[in-house]
Amino acid sequence: MPLSDADTGFDERTPGQNLAVLAEALYLGNLLLVPGICFAVLFWLWLRNKDNAPRLARQHLKQTTFVSLYGGLLIVVLSGLFIALGGLDWEWTWVAVIMYFTCVHSTLVMFGMFGLAKALAGQTWRYPLIGPAVDTDQA
Numbered sequence: 001m002p003l004s005d006a007d008t009g010f011d012e013r014t015p016g017q018n019l020a021v022l023a024e025a026l027y028l029g030n031l032l033l034v035p036g037i038c039f040a041v042l043f044w045l046w047l048r049n050k051d052n053a054p055r056l057a058r059q060h061l062k063q064t065t066f067v068s069l070y071g072g073l074l075i076v077v078l079s080g081l082f083i084a085l086g087g088l089d090w091e092w093t094w095v096a097v098i099m100y101f102t103c104v105h106s107t108l109v110m111f112g113m114f115g116l117a118k119a120l121a122g123q124t125w126r127y128p129l130i131g132p133a134v135d136t137d138q139a
Contacts, residue, residue, distance in 0.1 A: 014122030016054030019045070019061065024116035027064035031109050039068050055135070059124045063115065063131050070130040071108045075101060 023045065029038035046065040049057060079097050086093030111127050118125035126134050 014054075014056050016057030016060075017119065017122045019049065019053055019057035020059070020119035020122075021116065023057070023060040023064045024112060024119045027068060028109065028112045028116065030068055031105065031112060042068065056119075056122060056124060059134055060115065060119050062135075063125070063127050064112075066132050067108070067111075067127045067130055071104070074130070075104055078104075 023042060026038045026042040026045070030036070030042065042061075042065055046061045049061055053061065079101055082097045082100065083093055086096065115125050115127065124134055126132075
């Protein structure tokens with residue numbers, strides 16, 4: 001007997017839930033598996049669905065796209081600043097860069113897992129500090 005949607009857990013109880021889960025999965029894929037390619041797909045999905053997707057999907061697409069951009073910018077700019085200020089030859093420059101990158105990257109991954117759990121539950125969520133505001137007036 002074939003499995004139904006209810007058996008696999010992929011039924012969409014909230015409109016836009018599947019797209020929200022896909023957005024969060026692509027966000028994590030960009031951080032952990034295939035950087036760049038997953039972001040390109042995520043960005044394309046956001047451009048394609050930002051105006052017409054259900055509220056839940058729009059919110060998760062917006063969060064993951066902008067946090068990917070802000071998080072990447074944060075990592076690159078501040079790591080570059082550490083290198084520019086400390087120089088390439090000073091050992092403590094590399095300690096600071098590696099510690100900073102590890103801490104920020106790990107935090108972004110942890111928040112991505114939390115966002116994925118929220119999407120799977122059909123709930124909206126805002127990434128702390130760098131996540132854009134949640135649209136509460138859009139239906």
